[in-house]
Amino acid sequence: MSLLTALVDPAAPAEVEVVRVGEEVLSRAELLDRARRFGAGLRDAGPVAVLAEPSVDTVVAVVGGLLAGVPVVPVPPDAGPREVAYVVADSRATCWAGPGRDGVELPCVLPADVAPADVISADVTGMLATAGPALILYTSGTTGEPKGVELSAAAIAAGLDALAEAWEWTAADTLVHGLPLFHTHGLILGLLGPLRFGSPLHHTVRPTPARYAAARGSIYFAVPTVWGRVAADPPAARALRRARLLVSGSAPLPVSVFRRLHALTGHRPIERYGMTETMITLSTRADGERRPGWVGRPVAGVETRIRSEEGGAAVPADGESIGALEVRGPMLFDGYLGRPEATAEARTTDGWFRTGDIATCDADGFHRIVGRASTDLIKSGGYRIGSGEIESVLLDHPAVAEVAVVGLPDPDLGQRVAAFVVPERTPRDGLADELTGLVAEALSWHKRPRDVVFVESLPRNAMGKVQKKRLL
Ligand code: MLC
Ligand code: AMP
Numbered sequence: 001m002s003l004l005t006a007l008v009d010p011a012a013p014a015e016v017e018v019v020r021v022g023e024e025v026l027s028r029a030e031l032l033d034r035a036r037r038f039g040a041g042l043r044d045a046g047p048v049a050v051l052a053e054p055s056v057d058t059v060v061a062v063v064g065g066l067l068a069g070v071p072v073v074p075v076p077p078d079a080g081p082r083e084v085a086y087v088v089a090d091s092r093a094t095c096w097a098g099p100g101r102d103g104v105e106l107p108c109v110l111p112a113d114v115a116p117a118d119v120i121s122a123d124v125t126g127m128l129a130t131a132g133p134a135l136i137l138y139t140s141g142t143t144g145e146p147k148g149v150e151l152s153a154a155a156i157a158a159g160l161d162a163l164a165e166a167w168e169w170t171a172a173d174t175l176v177h178g179l180p181l182f183h184t185h186g187l188i189l190g191l192l193g194p195l196r197f198g199s200p201l202h203h204t205v206r207p208t209p210a211r212y213a214a215a216r217g218s219i220y221f222a223v224p225t226v227w228g229r230v231a232a233d234p235p236a237a238r239a240l241r242r243a244r245l246l247v248s249g250s251a252p253l254p255v256s257v258f259r260r261l262h263a264l265t266g267h268r269p270i271e272r273y274g275m276t277e278t279m280i281t282l283s284t285r286a287d288g289e290r291r292p293g294w295v296g297r298p299v300a301g302v303e304t305r306i307r308s309e310e311g312g313a314a315v316p317a318d319g320e321s322i323g324a325l326e327v328r329g330p331m332l333f334d335g336y337l338g339r340p341e342a343t344a345e346a347r348t349t350d351g352w353f354r355t356g357d358i359a360t361c362d363a364d365g366f367h368r369i370v371g372r373a374s375t376d377l378i379k380s381g382g383y384r385i386g387s388g389e390i391e392s393v394l395l396d397h398p399a400v401a402e403v404a405v406v407g408l409p410d411p412d413l414g415q416r417v418a419a420f421v422v423p424e425r426t427p428r429d430g431l432a433d434e435l436t437g438l439v440a441e442a443l444s445w446h447k448r449p450r451d452v453v454f455v456e457s458l459p460r461n462a463m464g465k466v467q468k469k470r471l472l
Contacts, residue, residue: 003066003134003153006171006198007032018195022205024056034060034111038097039068041109046094047071047136048109049087051101052182054205059191060111061097062181066134066153066192073136073148074182075101078445082393083146087138091148091337136337137183139276140386142356142376148337149276151188159279159331160193162299167245167270168286169219171198176217178207178226184276185250185382190221209236218244223382224253225413227269231257237264245270245286250382251414252369258292271295273369276384277346278353279331282367289366297365302329304367305352306359319362322370326352375468378407380415385447387468390417393442399424399431404458404466408451418451420458420471427454 002008007018007028014029026034038060042048045068050061052074065072073091075084075098085103088096096106133150140146163169175194179186181203194201199219204211207226213236220243222230227248230237237260240246246261246269253271262268272283273295281304284296298304306315306323315321332353335343347353356377358370378385387405394403402422407415419435421427432452440448459470 001157003157004063004192004195007063007195008067009198012198017200018198019056019059019191019201019203021054021056021059021203026056026059031060031063035063035067038064038109038111039070042068042070042095044094045070047073047091048095048097049073049075049091049093049104049106051075051077051096051098052180052187053077053098054178054181054203057098057111058181061109062187062191063195064111065097071133071136071150073138074187076180076182076444076446078440080441080443080445082442083444086145087148090145091136091138133334133337135188137187137276139183140377140384140389141342142374142386143388144386145389146386147339147342150334150337151279152334155279155331155333156188156192157196158301158329159188160196162301162329162331163189163193163272163280163283164197165300166272166283166285167219167247169193169197169199173197173199173219173244174202174217175199175219175221176202176204176212176215177221178204178211179221179223179382183250183383184274184279185221185223188279209233212236213239216242220246222246222248223250224248224257225251225381227253227261228257228412231260231264234264237261240265240267243267247272249274249280251379253292255292272299273357273367275355277333278327278329278355281327281329281331291366294366294368296367298327298329301331302327304359304361306361309358309373315360317361317363317365319360319366319368322358322360324373325355325357325359325367325369327355328352375406375472378405378415378417380407380410380417381413381446383446385417387417389443390419390439390447390449393439394419394421394435397435397438399427400435402458404468404471405449406468406471408472410450413450416450417447418453418471419449420453420455422457423454 018028019026048065081102096108134153135151136148138146209230249272268290274280281302282295284290308323315323376387390405401424404420408418410416459467
């Protein structure tokens with residue numbers, strides 16, 4: 001059995017459109033042919049790093065890697081040279097797909113021009129049984145560098161099938177979104193889902209309200225920032241009345257946005273909750289209650305438990321008591337690449353994954369995510385950003401004596417990255433912009449601080465530890 005069941009189904013029509021990215025369209029036959037040829041070019045079976053621009057070439061490279069049974073490592077296209085070099089080295093990628101990037105010295109396979117002679121043998125079809133990771137997704141932690149999350153084809157298939165069941169997602173649907181193709185939301189749910197279920201994907205390149213309104217789909221995916229922008233654009237929102245499901249995730253959907261979307265579109269959005277490490281574990285359903293501020297029940301195969309942060313006792317399922325959310329299920333990751341200690345730390349001794357989120361659950365099994373246990377993981381526009389990685393880049397700058405990075409509440413992005421900087425001396429003009437640029441260059445554009453605040457000192461407790469909560 002293949003992960004991409006509908007795509008490789010020999011009985012499916014060849015000429016049907018399966019993926020559209022902006023103006024570029026791929027039929028099923030074209031995608032299969034190009035992906036198989038690309039896959040055949042990956043001769044040594046080492047991971048392939050794919051510069052995940054929103055383009056059909058990215059789709060070809062990802063699908064080609066999966067069909068060839070080669071781990072795919074998506075690289076954010078807005079990543080600076082230092083982050084690109086880190087991801088390539090840490091993942092031990094042996095091949096680079098896409099336009100060249102400074103500092104990448106791997107052999108390059110361009111998805112656009114693989115020779116026809118390279119047609120892959122028909123028996124390589126991305127079997128679910130393939131050992132090892134199908135995808136390695138890089139994601140930030142509370143400290144240190146981002147970690148590579150290893151997801152097997154079997155886990156991805158289980159995660160997608162659970163969503164198909166909850167959302168009644170079938171080949172009769174057309175999915176529309178414009179999310180990045182390097183994270184769970186846009187890549188796994190947003191690309192591999194359509195190719196597994198045979199529902200065409202229309203990727204809008206950027207997730208703007210106008211583009212969502214212009215596309216004709218039955219299911220729309222977006223992060224809360226995008227839904228907030230749609231809700232602030234009534235003509236665009238009204239165009240989504242004809243959809244079947246509006247789905248929000250990757251960060252909390254503000255209740256006000258839920259209500260406004262409902263008023264403008266006639267739809268109560270589906271909210272679902274997940275993580276790179278777990279895929280989607282909680283969701284409301286196509287045929288069930290959708291409650292503003294709540295993310296629903298465990299999807300098929302998932303179990304959850306909520307334990308008190310002090311002592312670990314189960315908290316009552318009364319919809320008010322809060323505790324640390326732990327999950328288990330068949331869609332969870334296998335581990336952090338090359339980091340057995342971090343992998344072990346992420347799980348309890350009895351095998352549950354510690355999400356790091358604080359949640360409550362009511363007597364009906366409905367969950368609400370209250371926040372994160374640590375202030376060191378920031379969610380900005382749906383992107384997960386570790387304050388530690390930004391702090392270490394800023395501390396490298398000679399004008400920075402001390403720094404603390406936090407996520408401040410933001411009406412558009414949910415949280416915005418803010419850096420509180422103690423300068424070595426009176427900050428010169430332009431230093432704030434220089435520090436912002438440094439993060440964009442070393443890490444990614446989307447990790448750059450939106451605010452740089454110069455302060456004389458950072459709030460510390462008696463032990464000298466920075467008290468970030470006092471900066472919020
Ligand atoms: C963009 N811009 C750049 C740039 N990239 N400029 C210079 N250099 C770069 N590298 C410009 C754009 O052209 C634009 O300019 C401006 O910056 C703002 O662009 P934007 O795209 O609107 O960005 P922004 O407002 O910062 O971002 C909002 C957002 C983005 C919602 C589009 O945050 C986003 O795509 N979020 C999705 C994150 C996501 O998919 N997370 C899922 C994680 S998985 P101008 O002039 O055109 O305005 C997960 C699991 C789960 O969490 O549960 O799903
Ligand atoms: P990532 O690893 O980028 O997928 O980020 C995972 C984190 O996003 C989770 O640990 C949550 O903190 C947050 N998250 C995802 N979906 C939701 C949601 N629907 N509501 C609240 N937080 C969410």
